[in-house]
Amino acid sequence: MLEVEALKVSYNGVPALSQVDLKVTQGSIVALVGGNGNGKSTTLRAIAGLNRADAGQIRFNGQPITALPTSKRVALGISLVPEGRRIFPKLSVMRNLELGAYTRRDRHEIDATLAEVFGWFPVLKSRLAQLAGTMSGGEQQMLAIGRGLMAKPSLLMLDEPSWGIAPKLVTKVLDTLIEINRQGVSILLVEQNLERALAIANYGYVIQTGRIVLEGTGRDLLDNEDVKKAYLGL
Numbered sequence: 001m002l003e004v005e006a007l008k009v010s011y012n013g014v015p016a017l018s019q020v021d022l023k024v025t026q027g028s029i030v031a032l033v034g035g036n037g038n039g040k041s042t043t044l045r046a047i048a049g050l051n052r053a054d055a056g057q058i059r060f061n062g063q064p065i066t067a068l069p070t071s072k073r074v075a076l077g078i079s080l081v082p083e084g085r086r087i088f089p090k091l092s093v094m095r096n097l098e099l100g101a102y103t104r105r106d107r108h109e110i111d112a113t114l115a116e117v118f119g120w121f122p123v124l125k126s127r128l129a130q131l132a133g134t135m136s137g138g139e140q141q142m143l144a145i146g147r148g149l150m151a152k153p154s155l156l157m158l159d160e161p162s163w164g165i166a167p168k169l170v171t172k173v174l175d176t177l178i179e180i181n182r183q184g185v186s187i188l189l190v191e192q193n194l195e196r197a198l199a200i201a202n203y204g205y206v207i208q209t210g211r212i213v214l215e216g217t218g219r220d221l222l223d224n225e226d227v228k229k230a231y232l233g234l
């Protein structure tokens, strides 16, 4: 469904991605893992259209999207839950969720998605009028994911959803992602928490200084000696 080929991205002439090739097949959970500053967020941002590709090609359901603006990619079904959540702290939970549906018009369909989001994250329903910034880190992450789902994506990309939240909630959030995936949403998950991400992923990629250096099933990568040494401290 998503194909990224030979993607290059730079910031003010400084290369951040030099060779990123990856695929997400329909219905799968794919993890993109690697240490600090290796280009995980840049990859997701480029797929979402927030960073410009210097070279390479991004295709979604066979269609080249490399030159499309973000809103068009969202309308095609690609949604990003950004690093650090980026919810609007001074707006209510409800307004934050509504903003996720900005490319949609049909009120009935939007309400149906809202009901689905409340099913996955009941806490949001009980806090609709609360200002988002007053919620706990874990609740804000659920809100950020809920907002991402309000676009009704077929591909949901998440940038370090476990960042800054209690371990118990990490489990809850990852379990919910598995549930969301079972309902037919494909997932591209970026994590520094390699072990947990690869444990739920059908397939994984390891990125290092802007290149994909290893790929395989979650199990293959967890068993890989280089991965164990470099990332798992084993």
Ligand SMILES: Nc1ncnc2c1ncn2[C@@H]1O[C@H](COP(=O)(O)OP(=O)(O)OP(=O)(O)O)[C@@H](O)[C@H]1O
Binding pocket: 011, 015, 016, 034, 035, 036, 037, 038, 039, 040, 041, 042, 043, 083, 192
């Ligand atoms: N806005 C920016 N301006 C300039 N350089 C940037 C910018 N954002 C990222 N970079 C650089 O691009 C490279 C890749 O960064 P990126 O944020 O994609 O990595 P990451 O794997 O997501 O890291 P982290 O685990 O810290 O989130 C790094 O060298 C980083 O310093």
Ligand SMILES: [Mg+2]
Binding pocket: 040, 041, 042, 083, 159
């Ligand atoms: Mg990042």
